Amino acid sequence: MAASRAAVAARRARAAVKADVARGTRSPLDVLRAAYEAPEGVEGRLRVTEFLISIPAIGATKSARIMQELGISPAKRLGGLGRIQRRRLREFVADWVADHGGTGERLVVLAGPTAVGKGTVASYIRRHHPEVRLSVSATTRAPRPGEVEGEHYYFVDDEEFDRMIAQGELLEWATVHNAHRYGTPRTPVETAIAAGDSVLLEIDIQGARAVRRAMPEATLVFLQPPSWEELVRRLVGRGTESPAEQQRRLETARVELAAADEFDHQVVNHDVGEAAQKVVDLMRPRKGRR
């Protein structure tokens, strides 16, 4: 009895997910994210074909053709897809969303572990690719020598940061390294996307997760160190930190590296110019890249 009641409830929950996608109140990318995160959850138990058919303008025939092209067998559930199938399906859906008025590939988030060189890659892009719009974050930390207000950050005090949160002005925000708060102002990002421009966010991993929740169609790029040894060298190399602090940073980096799988693309930071080019290439519309 209990088992059959649970089965009915699960079926209803899956039907609700499909209805939301069909009505356009939930992005299909958000359903994929939930399914990949929890393969045994409601979304994970949804059959790929039912998921596809719930997307407006995709019918049974089209769904069968798409699945054949993606190499997915008809009985598969979203949670049961292999790594490559997951990526292919996500790319297909991201293209579909882009073609139907979503933000598509236009919001790109660059994140990665501490000391991997995200800031250096972002600065390189700022200097060499003026066509890329880099989001300027607000932060409560003090400016470093050479940093320019409104170019590198908006430097604000705690009170102003609190106000920005309260007014809903931040797309995401996080406390980084247990010290200062950093956040992405919402309006410039939304205005740029509405105008058809691409925007790059260089933020930490918590921020990347928050962007994915707020805008599921954002593209998440993970910057990888060339090796663990190299990351250790960059983290402890300066010798200015105490052994306890070094240990803490290594522990943080290890946890952060484990988040790589949540990202859509990985770029290895062997060489700053090369890594920057790869990120910029990911910002071009996918169709142009093929």
Ligand code: 5GP
């Ligand atoms: P820094 O103080 O060295 O400029 O940056 C420290 C960290 O804060 C970096 O990991 C950077 O990616 C992150 N960060 C910068 N801006 C933002 C933001 O707007 N949101 C979040 N979540 N992290 C940010």
